[in-house]
Amino acid sequence: MSQRRRRSLALLTSGVLALPLLAGCGAGEDEGGPVAAGQDIATTTRDKVADGGVLRWAVDALPGTLNTFQADADATTARIAGAVLPQLFVLDGKGRPVANPDFLEKAEVVEREPKQVVLYKLNQQAVWSDGREIGAADFVAQWRALNGKDSAYWTARNAGYDRIEKIERGKTDLEVKVTFVKPYSDWRSLFSPLYPKQVTGTPEAFNEGARGALKVTAGPFSLGAIDKKTGTAALTRNPRWWGAPAKLDSLVLTAVPRAERPAALAAGKLDMAEIDRTGADRIALAQREAAKADGAHGPAASVTPAQATLSWALAFGADEAKAKEAQETRQKHAEAVKRYAEEQGALRAFTVRKSLEPAYTQLAMNGASGPLTDERVRRAVARALDRQALADIVLKPLGLPAKPVGSHLALAGQQAYADNSDALGGQDTEASQALLADAGWRRGGKLTEPNGAKAGAEASKEHDDAKMPSGPGTGNDGLYIVGQDDERNGDQDAPGRRGDDKPAAGARTAPRADHPDHRPEGPENPAGMALPEGVYGFDGEIVDADAFASGVRTSPVLAPAPFAARQEQLLLTQAAQAAQAAQAAQAAQADRTEAVDDGKRSPALDTEAADPAAKASGAPTAPAKQAVRNSGAMLAKDGKPLTLRFVLPSGPGSEALRTVGERIAQMLHKVGVQAELTKVADESFFKDYIASGQYDLALYSWPATAYPATDARPIFAKPEPAADGSLVVEQNYTRVGTDHIDQLFDQAAGTLDEDQSRELMRKADARIWAAAGSIPLYQRPELVAAKPNLVNAGAFGLGAPRYQDIGWKKQPTAKDKAKEDKKN
Numbered sequence: 146m147s148q149r150r151r152r153s154l155a156l157l158t159s160g161v162l163a164l165p166l167l168a169g170c171g172a173g174e175d176e177g178g179p180v181a182a183g184q185d186i187a188t189t190t191r192d193k194v195a196d197g198g199v200l201r202w203a204v205d206a207l208p209g210t211l212n213t214f215q216a217d218a219d220a221t222t223a224r225i226a227g228a229v230l231p232q233l234f235v236l237d238g239k240g241r242p243v244a245n246p247d248f249l250e251k252a253e254v255v256e257r258e259p260k261q262v263v264l265y266k267l268n269q270q271a272v273w274s275d276g277r278e279i280g281a282a283d284f285v286a287q288w289r290a291l292n293g294k295d296s297a298y299w300t301a302r303n304a305g306y307d308r309i310e311k312i313e314r315g316k317t318d319l320e321v322k323v324t325f326v327k328p329y330s331d332w333r334s335l336f337s338p339l340y341p342k343q344v345t346g347t348p349e350a351f352n353e354g355a356r357g358a359l360k361v362t363a364g365p366f367s368l369g370a371i372d373k374k375t376g377t378a379a380l381t382r383n384p385r386w387w388g389a390p391a392k393l394d395s396l397v398l399t400a401v402p403r404a405e406r407p408a409a410l411a412a413g414k415l416d417m418a419e420i421d422r423t424g425a426d427r428i429a430l431a432q433r434e435a436a437k438a439d440g441a442h443g444p445a446a447s448v449t450p451a452q453a454t455l456s457w458a459l460a461f462g463a464d465e466a467k468a469k470e471a472q473e474t475r476q477k478h479a480e481a482v483k484r485y486a487e488e489q490g491a492l493r494a495f496t497v498r499k500s501l502e503p504a505y506t507q508l509a510m511n512g513a514s515g516p517l518t519d520e521r522v523r524r525a526v527a528r529a530l531d532r533q534a535l536a537d538i539v540l541k542p543l544g545l546p547a548k549p550v551g552s553h554l555a556l557a558g559q560q561a562y563a564d565n566s567d568a569l570g571g572q573d574t575e576a577s578q579a580l581l582a583d584a585g586w587r588r589g590g591k592l593t594e595p596n597g598a599k600a601g602a603e604a605s606k607e608h609d610d611a612k613m614p615s616g617p618g619t620g621n622d623g624l625y626i627v628g629q630d631d632e633r634n635g636d637q638d639a640p641g642r643r644g645d646d647k648p649a650a651g652a653r654t655a656p657r658a659d660h661p662d663h664r665p666e667g668p669e670n671p672a673g674m675a676l677p678e679g680v681y682g683f684d685g686e687i688v689d690a691d692a693f694a695s696g697v698r699t700s701p702v703l704a705p706a707p708f709a710a711r712q713e714q715l716l717l718t719q720a721a722q723a724a725q726a727a728q729a730a731q732a733a734q735a736d737r738t739e740a741v742d743d744g745k746r747s748p749a750l751d752t753e754a755a756d757p758a759a760k761a762s763g764a765p766t767a768p769a770k771q772a773v774r775n776s777g778a779m780l781a782k783d784g785k786p787l788t789l790r791f792v793l794p795s796g797p798g799s800e801a802l803r804t805v806g807e808r809i810a811q812m813l814h815k816v817g818v819q820a821e822l823t824k825v826a827d828e829s830f831f832k833d834y835i836a837s838g839q840y841d842l843a844l845y846s847w848p849a850t851a852y853p854a855t856d857a858r859p860i861f862a863k864p865e866p867a868a869d870g871s872l873v874v875e876q877n878y879t880r881v882g883t884d885h886i887d888q889l890f891d892q893a894a895g896t897l898d899e900d901q902s903r904e905l906m907r908k909a910d911a912r913i914w915a916a917a918g919s920i921p922l923y924q925r926p927e928l929v930a931a932k933p934n935l936v937n938a939g940a941f942g943l944g945a946p947r948y949q950d951i952g953w954k955k956q957p958t959a960k961d962k963a964k965e966d967k968k969n
Contacts, residue, residue: 176903180239180558181546181924184944185498187954189936194392194952200935203406203418204398207371207378212355213338214291216301221378221398228380228396228948229362230338231271231279239558240503240943242333242851247271247388248279250319254332257897260310261325263332269319270387273341273363281314281321286342288312288323290351297348304855305335328895330902331852365391365949376400392952404797410930411491417931417938420497421798422543425928431492495930498939499543502925503849505550506539506802508809509919511841513864513872513880516586516787523881523917524569525580526789526842529816530809531572536923538808539801543926550921553861554853554910557924558943561853561903568911569920577816586780586787588817593784780817788819789841792834795824802844805922809842835878846925849943853906854894861913863887881918 208222233249234242244252248271256262271279290298291306310326325332341361345351359368365386369379380396401409406418407427420428508530516522532549540547550556551564570576780787793799793806803824810820820842825834834840850856859875863882867873874880889909893902913919927940937950957965 176560177239177241177555177558177562180501180943181548181556182499182501182942184238184940184942185500185929186939186941187498187931187933187936189954191389191392191950193955194936194950195955196392196952197394198392198953199395199397200393200938200951201397201399201414201416203401203409203415204378205403206400207373207376207398210356211359211368212340212344212351214300214302215352215356216299218301221400224398224946225368225378225380226338227364227946228366229359229364229368229383230340231363232337232945233265233335233339234333234337235945236851236943238942238944240556240849240851241558241560248339252333254897257328261328261332261897263323263325264315265321265323265336266315267319267321268387271363272385272387273361274367274383274385275361276385277341278318279339279363280318281312283339283342283345284321284323284336285312286345287336287340290345290348295348297352299348299352304858305329305331328897330894330896330899331855334852334855365389366396369395386949389949391949396948396951406930407492408488410495411488413491415930417929417935420928420930422801422926422928424930425497425543427489428492428495428497428930431489434489435493494932496933498929498931499545500927500940500942501540501545501556502927503556503943504846504925505556505849505921506805506844506846506923506925507553507919507921509835509840509843509845509879510881510917511838511843511879512918513838515841516584516782516789517841519584520917521580521584522586522787525577525584525816526813526818527569527917527920528571528573528577528580529812529818530920530922531812532566532920532922535805535808538805539923540926543928545926547923550924552907552910553847553913553919553921554850554857554906556849556943559849559851561906563907563910565907565911565914566921568914569917574816581780581787581816581818584782586782586817588776588778588780590776590781591784592774592776592781592786776817778817779814779819786819787817788821789813791820791822791842792830792840793822793824793844794827794830796827799827806844838874838878838880844922854890854902858887858890858894861886861890861909861918877918879918881916883912883916886912886916 204221204224206219206221208219208225209217211222211225212218213222213226231248232245233252235245237243246268248268249265250268251264251266253264254261255264265284267279273279288306288309289295291300291303292309293300293303293307308325308327308329310324312324313322314320315322323332323335340355341363343350343361344355344359357371362368362383365383365388366380367383369381371378376399378398380398382391382394399409399415401415401418403419403421403424406415406420407424409415410418508527510517510523510526512518512520512523517526533547536547536549548557549566551566552562555562775781776786791806791810793803795803803822806822810822813820831845835843835845847860848856860877861882862875862877863884863886864872864874864877864880872880886909889905889912893905893909896902896905927942929940931939934954936952936954937947
């Protein structure tokens with residue numbers, strides 16, 4: 146496998162900070178348009194920021210390595226590197242690379258022919274923490290470690306470094322000349338971060354020397370102690386820093402799982418933390434309910450002591466043991482209420498800063514197996530989606546701009562951004578249905594496969610949930626098919642259900658007067674939509690419309706699994722009623738003489754056609770054939786229903802993904818596509834399902850990048866066959882790619898005309914849209930809890946951090962207050 150730039154999945158959705166614009170990049174400022182959402186970092190000039198103080202900033206985990214070029218580097222690795230190592234180019238608030246004057250006086254292409262030569266002119270004050278000047282020796286050592294020629298270096302990426310022919314000192318020690326073998330448009334992506342030659346000079350130092358410590362650094366902060374017991378990594382002000390000194394004395398990165406961050410904030414363990422929607426809602430509620438601290442919104446808050454006593458008395462009478470247990474339970478509830486109230490009181494001291502992350506969420510379609518190998522089916526799925534509605538679900542409740550992302554390769558504000566979604570087309574139900582019909586999928590088609598047969602990735606590999614541990618977050622949380630019951634969740638031999646999957650006779654259920662659409666009482670349609678009228682069997686097909694017309698109504702869609710005994714009984718009752726109606730319809734059908742094609746003939750007619758002489762002679766006839774199953778309102782082809790396995794993570798923090806997944810399933814149901822939602826454990830979601838191709842549909846995110854010709858190529862590269870017959874997919878987990886897309890990436894990376902390079906990227910993006918392997922949906926929300934007096938930090942959007950400016954706002958003096966009063 147060729148080694149191209151790879152990024153840890155943990156970095157795909159990591160937020161970064163903001164840096165003010167320092168220098169232009171040679172392109173028009175209007176390209177890419179405005180950002181979708183600006184930074185929310187309480188921008189404050191340095192003279193109003195106090196000197197000193199400590200910031201405790203949440204991270205997901207302590208880093209496994211401090212070497213960003215190793216495979217297990219993560220978001221914390223990148224954050225530490227950004228604060229303690231040279232960054233020659235950084236990203237401004239629009240996600241565009243700009244020269245960093247703390248390290249560079251200038252960097253430019255000085256020769257194009259016969260070969261590209263870039264000249265770096267370094268800041269003459271730039272030195273490593275050991276006093277040595279940053280120079281050509283550091284550039285050479287990093288190039289040799291990352292160019293891929295020495296396999297002793299354990300590198301995760303070498304893109305760009307493999308194009309360098311030589312590196313040499315310029316006219317002075319402050320100049321570094323880099324000569325390329327062939328043109329490379331993304332040359333600015335190189336040497337950020339830049340490691341000292343002590344780290345990159347030998348394979349031993351590169352592989353192991355920088356995993357747990359960085360003895361030599363060069364940034365506004367130095368790396369202090371990493372304490373695994375307390376889960377902290379301390380960064381301290383660098384006394385040798387030549388630029389504007391860091392305002393903070395120290396920055397303490399603290400590992401706290403996201404679900405625990407509201408409690409950690411309330412307990413005073415954190416000053417700033419990226420949080421999820423639940424945490425943001427708690428802070429907003431605490432601020433709205435500032436006058437209340439009685440736990441009215443906490444656990445068991447709605448249960449009064451009198452209600453608890455009555456509940457216990459009714460349940461246990463005079464049982465003293467049970468009485469003691471009930472008292473202990475009430476005591477625990479009271480403590481939980483008190484703890485919640487205290488946390489809410491503390492959370493009032495925080496504010497939530499909002500922006501959009503430098504990452505977008507996409508619907509990925511596995512083009513290597515099942516129906517989605519057909520581009521028409523992928524395009525049909527894409528055109529069934531209302532992307533605006535999906536963006537609204539996630540972003541509107543947060544008060545963030547809800548505009549669907551129009552590019553796979555850049556985000557709004559970046560110079561390469563352009564909305565190329567017209568290459569595929571927007572939401573159009575008729576167009577989607579026409580594409581499916583052209584691919585041979587039909588409503589009411591014969592189903593020759595047994596119930597539960599898959600048409601997608603699961604057709605080749607069945608997933609056995611019974612072999613997995615049960616419970617939340619394990620992946621064995623259940624699944625359902627929108628518009629179709631999943632019979633693996635029930636007992637096929639239970640009373641009231643026949644072996645041929647047709648319901649047995651039973652009583653009808655009465656409509657609920659309080660139900661908005663007056664459905665019969667019982668499990669509601671999980672798709673939340675009106676389905677074609679008729680009597681429905683357990684696989685979602687219309688068993689018989691004539692019986693429905695006679696006044697027998699059943700719930701249009703049955704629940705995927707019994708939630709409780711009462712609901713199970715309701716299912717059996719509904720099943721019996723549906724079967725009775727079906728049997729009556731079959732009897733009526735037997736009297737007809739008109740042939741019905743496509744497997745819709747009744748068993749009686751099929752028998753007559755098979756042996757008319759036997760009937761005329763009065764001889765005994767063979768038992769009637771069972772009615773051929775058909776797909777009803779859903780689509781089928783070659784005896785299989787169009788069912789796609791939709792894999793979603795089940796853990797905390799993934800609620801938004803699951804909500805979006807359910808809405809997508811509803812949209813697909815309208816065009817006759819069944820989506821089987823399968824929740825899997827977070828730790829196995831990517832490795833065991835996405836990377837291994839065990840899915841049809843999935844939702845996950847990719848990062849924005851300022852260098853799409855380099856960074857995005859492995860994500861969309863055409864899979865290559867390996868010697869053992871498998872596919873080398875690099876990071877293209879949809880397995881959808883074309884030679885033309887690869888050529889456009891290569892051309893964009895190989896031209897020094899920046900305008901032409903961006904235009905080639907836009908063409909590649911249009912081709913990616915047309916191939917319909919992945920559909921960008923929305924830019925991810927970024928929610929950060931921070932103390933109000935923390936400035937130059939928060940929700941950083943597309944930008945990079947200026948760590949030395951982060952700090953605590955000065956308290957206003959009497960003079961400042963007087964000036965403010967005079968203004969008012």
